[in-house]
Amino acid sequence: MAELTTVTDPDDPRLSDYTGLTDVELRRRREPAEGLFIAEGEKVIRRALDAGYAMRSMLLSAKWVDVMRDVIDETPAPVYAVAPELAERVTGYHVHRGALASMQRAPLQGAGALLAPESGDVRRVAVFEDIVDHANLGAAFRNAAALGVDAVLLTPRCADPLYRRAVKVSMGSVFHVPWTRLESWPADLGLLRAAGFTTAALCLGERSITLDELVARGYGKLALIFGTEGDGLTPQALGAADCHVRIPMDAGVDSLNVAAASAVAFYATRVRPA
Known part of the structure; x- marks a missing residue:
């Protein structure tokens, strides 16, 4: 059972995990x-x-103590009860949900291990290149979880999916979709090919087939590659992909937000029952 401690000093070192949560660069x-x-x-x-x-540890305003009582009773980690005003001074913003927890990260496994047969039946993978917006990345993870994507690979410059805003937008989906960060991009696309995946880059271009055409080809193992919010995929990534794919659109719209595009692509390529 955790020890519930009331804290009244915003400079208390026990609250250090929660300081400056709005300072993105600091937290990164x-x-x-x-x-x-x-x-x-x-x-x-x-x-x-x-x-x-x-x-x-966990940081709670008073009204959330009873709501989280079962968690308090089951965790050995310390729990700090604070006034809402103190929580705002420590974190830098009004904590609307009244409950924060500092969690321990787990070591990331390598991409090769994530794709290996012993990791399970991994047939659809999402690859995100240089997605720096935490809300977009969180939304994309939520789409991946909802639409049956087996794993997510992130390029070295992608945002952190465990950053508070990404976790919040994903509604915790980042905890349930296996993911890791690639070390060398786009060279690590070779890991996908070695594991039997066809790599499909979502982009506009003369050689792009439609998403419907991709689905009709019936690839058994498919990796969908999505680019950054503004510029799309880099020339290096496009050159390394096996094929290019576009989502047909009407009304003069040429592209979708990366999170929206991922939802469309994940749904269209979902694994259907035999």
Whole structure:
């Protein structure tokens, strides 16, 4: 059972995991280096625990103590009760959901191990190149979880899916879709080919086939590659992909937001029952 401690000093070192949560650059540097991430809100905290992440501590406003009582009773991590005003001073924003937890990151496995047969029946993979917007990445993870994507691979410059905003937008889906970060891009597309995947780059271009045509080809193992929000995929990624694919659109619209495009592509290429 956790010890519930009331904290009244915003400079209390026990609250250090929660300081400056709105400072994106600080948190980008600090959280991976210290092996932590922040889960915000009751549902997200519970989903992180259900996924097997260990809790370092929890920060609650008074009205959330009873709501989270079962978690408090089951975790050995310290739980700090604070006034909403103090939580805002520490974090830098009004904590609407009243509950934050500092969670311990798990080591990432290599892409080769994630794609290996012993990892399960991995047949559809999403690859995100340089997606830097945390909300878009969180939404894409939520789409992946909802539409049966087996794994997600991120290029080295992609945003952190365990950053607070990405976790929040994903509603905790980032905890349930296996993912890892590639070390060399686009050379690591070779890992997908070695595992039997066809790599399909979502893009506009003269050689692009429609999404319907891709589906009709019936590839058994498919990796869908999505580019950054503004410029799309890099020439290097496009050159390394096996094929190019576009989503047909009307009304003079030429492209979709990357999260919306991922939802369309994931649904169209979903694995159907035999």
